[in-house]
Amino acid sequence: MELRDYRAEVDTTRELVADARAGLTASPKWLPPKWFYDARGSDLFERITELPEYYQTRAEYRILERYAPDIAERTGVDSLVELGSGSSSKTVLLLDALRKNGTLERFVPSDVSHAALRGALSRLSVDYPEVDLHAVVGDFETTLEVLPRANTRMIALLGGTIGNMDPWQRDRFLRQVRGALDGGEWLLLGTDLVKDPERLRRAYDDGEGVTAEFNRNVLHVLNRGLGADFPVEEFVHCARYDGRRERVEISLRSPRAMRVWLDEAALAVELSAGEEIETEISAKFRYSGVRTELHEAGFELIDWYTDRDRDFAVALARAS
Template sequence: MSPFTVTRTLPADADHAALRTDALHGLTADPKRLPPKWFYDARGSELFEEITQLPEYYPTRAELEILLAHAGAIASVSGARTMIELGSGSSEKTRHLLRVLTELRAYVPVDVSESALVQAGHVLREQYPELSVHALVADFQGGLVLPETPGPRLVAFFGSTIGNLLPAERAAFLESLREALSPEDTLLLGTDLVKDEATLVSAYDDAHGVTAAFNKNVLLVLNRELGADFDVADFEHVALWNPRDEWIEMRLRARRSLTVKLTALDLEVPFTAGEEMRTEVSTKFRPEGVRAELAAAGLELRQWWTDAMGRFALSLSGPAGDRAR
């Protein structure tokens, strides 16, 4: 059986230190904000899996439809011998590609959760015993140091997670990724597309309240990790479409005036009645915008696929001016 290794590039206390920094800066900002990555403790991950099964939440189904229809073309164009997946989680979508990437020799899942990487890695080894799995515990925004694996390499970034980054963050991320790519490497990128406001808002404000629970879960993370005393009943879930920036915003709105204490930060945070704290931005893209952002980072769009309803896109790009195939 081929090797299975786990490499940690994050310090053991990196998550806690980052949470302290984000909470201190975000809760004292005007307006208040928190990064969406803090949704995903064990309970938050369970809630997100529930969200992906909801009738209102189309992105997961739409992206899977594209993968099932075009996996062969992705394999043919990329010619990948190594696949690197950013934010891999359970690696569920990856398995549809692994079946058709006949030249693949190595898989590098990248995630901040070591437990998720180990669990997914063991499953993949059973299914593909000849595949070398090099799991990497890392933050994909923190500068990746990838293991030595055979090229060409296919970097996959599914789920339109790139939409959670603000424009300057996206630009910096794509530029750093371009620097890490060799001429024959490719990027497979998932992007949710602009569509009517009702469809977008309902995807982030479902009738069963699962997304609301997911949003409020960040408060429970702060309570547990930073000794905060948030009462989730004091906040309501808000999802709205920002037409200027073309993104969905998730917020938490204070139902009354209150003050929250965070003992680990020696911090008191006042909220006025009706005050909102932004917890997520999810940008929706247009084809010309994706092409322009890739080009600005030195990447050339080579293939573009959407689901039958045109709701979601997968694109394949590579270093501009460099074609190994």
């Protein structure tokens, strides 16, 4: 078992300063969603996945529960790489299927949260003592650069995380994944599907307010990491569905005009009453769009697995 922390080699304060400067001086203002995920943010997201409004996790779990054996038999991979793995709660279905298929040798979970990976590894090492566990604390790009060699690998990005990227970012990411794989290797991609707008909105604005706390956590990160003075609890969590772009847009709304000081960045941010800071998008997909994006990045869509209600899909693609 190995855990390599590539984030420890990065000056995270400098990175946070750069992102805060770029996003909070833009018009409209924005912040990258990667800063949600400190230890508290990771815990909050795990709570979100259990909420009744947040159907994605349950739908994807049902898909993997039903089709993981087919995926294992079709691919025959000996190494599974999961980007943004978190607790790897759904991934065990793939691990079990690959082990039963007799091919599994290595699992490479990757996440920006050291705490989430450490917790996952402690459980996985007990349940899969025969599997080489090679965990990577880092972002997607770092993980793709340090992928261990294997006979046949499959990279998995589950949970609809691909939807957090703009179209140009998705194209760049999928091309990076293709560049990290050899021809004939595999990609498993979870995608949330277009559906009733109100149902989509509720998935990001739950009745308990957990998603709102998760959203506001990015301001806690700025306060702690950059000595900022955001009045965090005053900010209003906003989630709306853009039907034209078929995506949920999430932001934090300033309740009043204010001036926020970020000490480490030596930056003053002026916010007007009602002004919003975009913190995340979550694009929703259709079969034809996913197939096209995969093809343009150098993948062939081999199969498209959905749950009974067609809420969610898992795409199995092979590097051309």
